[in-house]
Amino acid sequence: MKNVITLAAAVALAGSTAVVQAYEAGDWILRAGAVTVAPDADSDIVDETLPVTVDVDDNTQLSIIGASMVDPNWGIELLVATPFSHDIDVNEVNAQAGETKHLPPTLSVQWYPRGAASGWQPYVGIGINYTHFFDEKADSDLEGIVGNADLDLDDSFGLSASAGVDMPLGEHWALNAGVWYIDIDTTATVTLKDAGDSKVRFDVDIDPWVYNVGIAYKF
Template sequence: MKKILTLAVAAALASGAAVTQAYEAGDWILRAGAVTVAPDADSDIVDESLPVTVDVDDDTQLSIIGAYMVDPYWGIELLAATPFSHDIDVNEVDAQAGETKHLPPTLSVQWYPRGAADGWQPYVGIGVNYTYFFDEEANSDLEAIVGKADLDLDDSFGLSASAGVDIPLGENWALNAGVWYIDIDTTATVKLKEAGGAKVKFDVDIDPWVYNIGIAYKF
């Protein structure tokens, strides 16, 4: 995904630099494309009796990103996407602990240093993320070790940082590429059904890099 994003931006810079697309106060920008969540995960050990850690795999979904220009240089962006689905893997052995789905809406304030100028529009931003986990399931690999179990992940609030660029393809259309780093920390709870409902809790830092490549339309 990183290589595709880099090549696409380079091609667009070569072909679209002369096309005008200055931003103005009141502009709405709708961006859509493919967005990949690539966790840089780290976790505590699951339990002293089960001294293993877990990792979270990547997933790609459809991005739907809206931005509103407060003035030519400042905008507010909401990152949204179709639900992501992730396998939760055990690091020390070839096994899966479970799987989960999540939605990570992220609201950012962005600065566009060339907002009032024609041509390409780079931007950087800071924001806040809320991640909602749902449809968590313990995997059969985990249940083979601990017996029947339920898996639950706490929702997360965290900060984010982002950067991106709109490369105009016309007066209203542009190619968009963006990247976010998001602080997503959760507590995983494994409820052991065959041990009187005993619960095992451990912290997981997901902290993903998020990459988007797509198109943008300015209203």
């Protein structure tokens, strides 16, 4: 009987260990999955030469997120992803203005309220984002209206807020879901090649919601 009780206790201990996801100082957490950037875009007309506003569509890419635990309750996280690609649409004429790619690395300080406790690990954070735009191209729709054109977007620095949760699958593995709101403001410049390289500028507040779903591994 004693052996049965001992065995049962060992099984119970093993089962409880399987769901442990407590965080400690020095832990590294690698998260990977699918991340969607959903812009909540708003633009202002800066130059009345081309009095239109623009919108930016959604895109999904692969994410890699690394976090380092400073202590059981505080961590530092870096979000990176494969390059996002977005179409830029002209609202007033239902046409595509162009397209761009961007990389939005985001560094955050995060608070884990459960800290050293086992089980689910929710967290919230604040941080800073740098967005680099590249491979901008004016679309044929826009060029059909204004003639030959070039498109350029300024890089952006802004603040971010985030929240997420790690849901343990074992001692090291977990499911992860996270969301960020990022302040991305840029100036879009359209150079009208057939009008003596005159320039039309728009202030564009992209301000996306960013959603990530994937897996996590604790080292």
